[in-house]
């Protein structure tokens with residue numbers, strides 16, 4: 421199906437994978453094509469100017485057959501209801517691909533947080549919890565950070581939730597600072613999670629990162645974390661971008677300079693040396709590995725034919741449309757899909773939730789070891805499924821994940 425609507429993409433991806441499960445879950449399958457519940461919320465905020473401004477948000481709970489809804493909260497000016505529905509579906513699939521006992525959900529608020537003062541942002545975050553606290557909780561529905569949200573926002577939210585329910589409930593939110601029940605190892609996972617997946621994939625293909633030319637289309641923290649680690653992997657960063665555009669240098673970009681610019685909240689347009697390029701040129705650079713780490717719909721039916729990378733790893737959720745997937749598969753360009761490549765985030769969230777619920781905390785080494793094992797096991801399952809059905813890795817992952825979800829629904833009598 422030709423679509424840049426992320427929710428139609430998610431439905432189409434499920435339909436493609438169901439061909440390999442057909443006849444086994446015909447009563448359950450139609451029920452996962454749509455989220456179980458969507459809530460639209462208005463959050464009034466008294467701005468610093470004294471004006472009352474209304475912010476609209478969408479909350480989608482996709483499926484909870486395997487456990488509480490687990491998901492991230494996104495603050496972005498371009499949020500749409502269909503985007504939130506898609507992201508909630510991808511969370512169900514992601515949790516099941518990793519075999520986490522969790523379902524999928526998502527929350528998005530239409531706001532550009534950069535335009536808000538800290539006080540306004542706090543009021544918006546607390547306002548969200550006031551409107552929705554009855555629908556969340558450690559055994560029901562557990563939010564976490566996503567695009568433009570972070571540990572500070574989780575702290576306001578867990579504080580507001582605990583006040584409203586009358587007792588300290590850290591397990592309702594994950595991605596919290598360590599001082600209020602966050603997990604050791606989240607920082608390392610955020611920096612290294614992508615590397616576990618990429619290295620495990622290359623090892624399975626009897627290859628390494630040594631000398632590989634990498635392009636990272638990047639919008640947020642995850643991309644910068646990757647960039648900081650690249651030197652240590654033996655790979656070379658030849659192109660990257662921020663919201664103002666891209667930079668390119670075939671012989672390798674100066675990572676220290678990029679990190680310095682971004683830590684001082686400057687744009688890459690101030691990067692000395694190399695060449696300034698557009699976002700679309702960046703996606704079409706000749707390289708070994710292309711990593712889209714920004715938003716949805718970056719590689720579509722229009723530009724997939726121009727991609728020159730030998731391998732793509734999706735760090736963002738949904739950067740490649742189904743139409744582009746078909747083109748890339750036909751061109752033998754493998755894609756390590758988002759539901760695997762960025763699943764280390766939700767996996768460490770799951771570990772945090774388990775530790776909060778047990779009120780017993782693990783060492784950093786324990787978290788790292790458990791995460792690596794989870795990622796490697798999931799990758800092996802996805803590679804096996806893709807090979808068995810002769811399909812792209814995404815479809816292989818969907819078959820694994822959907823079988824787990826649909827089996828849980830069937831056993832529960834749904």
Ligand code: GLU
Nearest residue numbers: 491492564566765766769
């Ligand atoms: N927002 C992240 C994602 O899309 C993480 C969600 C979580 O930690 O629960 O996977």
